[in-house]
Amino acid sequence: DAKTTQPNSMESNEEEPVHLPCNHSTISGTDYIHWYRQLPSQGPEYVIHGLTSNVNNRMASLAIAEDRKSSTLILHRATLRDAAVYYCILGYNQGGKLIFGQGTELSVKP
Amino acid sequence: GAVVSQHPSRVICKSGTSVKIECRSLDFQATTMFWYRQFPKQSLMLMATSNEGSKATYEQGVEKDKFLINHASLTLSTLTVTSAHPEDSSFYICSALRITDTQYFGPGTRLTVL
Numbered sequence: 001d002a003k004t005t006q007p008n009s010m011e012s013n014e015e016e017p018v019h020l021p022c023n024h025s026t027i028s029g030t031d032y033i034h035w036y037r038q039l040p041s042q043g044p045e046y047v048i049h050g051l052t053s054n055v056n057n058r059m060a061s062l063a064i065a066e067d068r069k070s071s072t073l074i075l076h077r078a079t080l081r082d083a084a085v086y087y088c089i090l091g092y093n094q095g096g097k098l099i100f101g102q103g104t105e106l107s108v109k110p
Numbered sequence: 111g112a113v114v115s116q117h118p119s120r121v122i123c124k125s126g127t128s129v130k131i132e133c134r135s136l137d138f139q140a141t142t143m144f145w146y147r148q149f150p151k152q153s154l155m156l157m158a159t160s161n162e163g164s165k166a167t168y169e170q171g172v173e174k175d176k177f178l179i180n181h182a183s184l185t186l187s188t189l190t191v192t193s194a195h196p197e198d199s200s201f202y203i204c205s206a207l208r209i210t211d212t213q214y215f216g217p218g219t220r221l222t223v224l
Contacts, residue, residue, distance in 0.1 A: 034212060043203045043215035044154070046112070087153070095207050097144060100154040 004088045009105045012078045020073040020104055022088030027068050032091050034098060035062065035073050037084040044087065047073065049094075083108045113137050114206045116216035123194055124224055130190045131219045133204030139184035140206035144213065145177070148201040160187045194223045 005023040012018040024033065032051050036044035048055055048062045050071075055062040061074040075082055087103040113136040123129050133143055141162045146154040158179050159167045166179035176198075178190040187206075191198055199222050205213040 032212075036215070038154075041201070041218070041220070043114075043116075043205075043218045046212060046214055049212050091212075094210060094212055095142060097156055097159055098205075098213060099156060100146075102153050 004090060004101055006086075006088055006101065006104045008102065009107070012075075012082075012106060012108050014080060014108055014110050015077050018075040018078045018082070018106065018108075020075075020086050020088075020106065021070065022072070023070045024088070024090055025069045027090055028092075030093055032094055032096075033062065033064060033068075033071050034089045034091055035060070035086065036089065037082075037086045038103075039084050045084075047086070049091075078106075078108045080108050080110065082106065112208055112211070112214040114204065114214050114216040116202075116204055116219050118219060119217065120220045120222075122222045122224065125195050126193055128190055128192045129194055129221060130188055131202055131204075131221075133187045133189070133206070133216050135185045135206040135208075135214075138206070138208045140187075140208065141184060142207040143181060143187040144205045144207070145179060145187075145189050146203045146205070148203060148218075154203060157189075191221065194221070196223045199223045 034049040035047040038044045050062045063072045085103040089098045091098050115134045117132045143160045145157045148154045157172045160179045160181040162181045168174045181187040203218045205215045
């Protein structure tokens with residue numbers, strides 16, 4: 001299973017954009033890039049996923065490097081409710097199993 | 111859409127008893143569901159992949175006779191922890207795969223074995 005590397009923690013100020021990086025240098029052509037986030041004592045919440053092109057939804061944007069060896073999750077205006085652990089995960093096609101790493105713990109300061 | 115529920119949300123049992131946890135996809139059909147376990151301050155660990163109508167596929171190191179998985183319908187998978195012991199105490203989370211989309215996770219079940 002291809003692995004991802006994320007910073008252990010990041011800090012952000014409320015109402016400012018947040019860029020969460022993820023490196024996946026061993027990604028294969030069929031691996032999708034998935035982002036989930038998790039609050040304490042809750043199941044992970046789906047954020048966004050993509051294959052090659054940048055993706056936008058109401059929660060976030062996903063910017064994928066041209067060589068696909070890295071990606072960035074962008075929260076356009078951080079709120080206190082965005083404080084969570086963010087996981088970047090590679091999955092085979094769209095239906096493959098997801099192997100979670102340690103993720104990035106995002107804290108948001110008022 | 112894409113709502114996954116788990117029942118119960120919290121369970122406390124005595125050592126040696128069995129506990130069943132249900133995972134339901136409420137608004138879509140899921141031929142594949144996954145079961146994870148999470149210990150405090152750690153990431154999720156995949157335990158098994160559950161396919162409707164067939165035997166589950168367990169990850170290395172997960173005892174299939176201890177963690178029984180049944181996926182009898184397109185909206186329900188169950189995980190039974192047999193002869194539970196205190197070391198089985200954990201947060202159990204399921205996910206359901208929506209076809210041509212991605213996995214959606216349940217809220218988790220906190221198991222405490224006394």
